[in-house]
Amino acid sequence: MIDKTTTISNALNRVHAGHTVMVGGFGGPGTPFTLIEFLHQQGTKNLTLIKNDANEPGMGISKLLEAGQVQTLIASHIGLNPTAVAMMNRRELEVLLYPQGILAEKIRAGGAGLLGFLTDIGVDTILRDSREVIHLDGREAILERALRADVTLIHAAIADRAGNLIFAKSARNFCPLMATAADQVIVEAEMVVETGSLDPDQVHLPGAFVDFILALDELTPDYGILPQHAL
């Protein structure tokens, strides 16, 4: 019987200095706070992180940024994390920012075994100054390269032992895309069930994309309701 559940140290042994790591989540939902916390404790340095955002100060990947473990952050919008913005402005952190759907598509392309794609998004803006502009059928287009990573870290609501995943509500976001685009994929799951107990029609990501599963014993406060975003 395939069983991809493992210990956190066995899973995170795969993350080495200099690695590129994709981290799921859009804001809190989908962010693998527990895996990130262990990566923080492990102290692995010179990382390139790929995440939609930079979480918020003191939370999620911000811990890695604040500890100086990250050289480059590839993201879409880091406005909810003034600490990350300040680090970017002081040039302590290299930040590469993409339109959100273009970032998603670069990851999707990497996961689908493509080298890149063409888009007209931003072709009339200053983005073109830092991009490769090519001509296609008489139109200008930006060449966007695919993104891949050494390791992907994501959060799932339910995993079976074979790695089939179900995400909850808006926690899906970048998680299934990132799971397709890395050499090794580590999932933390709120619930691990026996293989065969999930309805195949309800599976959001097939287990073939998943290498290691960490069953979460508890959800730390980071996973909870953030009062600053509640009414």
Place this chain on the structure above:
Amino acid sequence: MPYKNKIAARAALEMRSGQVINLGIGIPNLILDYLPTGLEVFVQSENGILGIGPRCAAGSEDRNLIDAGANYVTLNRGASFFDSALSFALIRGGRVDLSFLGTLEVSQNGDLANWIIPGKMAPGIGGGMELAQKAKRVIVTTSHTTRDGGPKILTQCSLPLTARGCVKTIITELAVIDVTPQGLMLREIALESSLDEVQDKTAAPLLFPPGDIPRF
């Protein structure tokens, strides 16, 4: 009514039943509070939701249910969840009928500048560029002037653009202005404002329709 709510309330009247709508951060986020009764729209959130409702009441939040501005939200009947790539297929593929966006500057030909002040503010692009460029209709909801009282509606944007010629309508606390091939056409004016005030605070020439200009 605070000026932001006045803008949101007027903007809500631009929606039509059946439309797929995206609401940007800031004033656009208030629009759902003024949804006309009986109007059925699907509000998209870039993080992968179609069919969000108003913000969630205190105490009943779901930790897995936020909008793209990180607010806890509710769901309407017929809602669905999907991943970020599909979410932007909706946007770039042309399935978003109406996008409400805030702005720093907007020009008389509909150029939008709302994502960067070089050297001062550059938190990222988010979904705004794709929405501005690909939504079927873009409405800017913004205070008529900057915090210092300077104009936001200009002949030409001075800040780097988000998208060129994308804005169709500008809604402020003073006026509703359409971007037309002839220039900026005043469509409505706020009850407490005047033609002189609107033109005075707009750094681009305004065209006036014949007859009385409706008030809001």
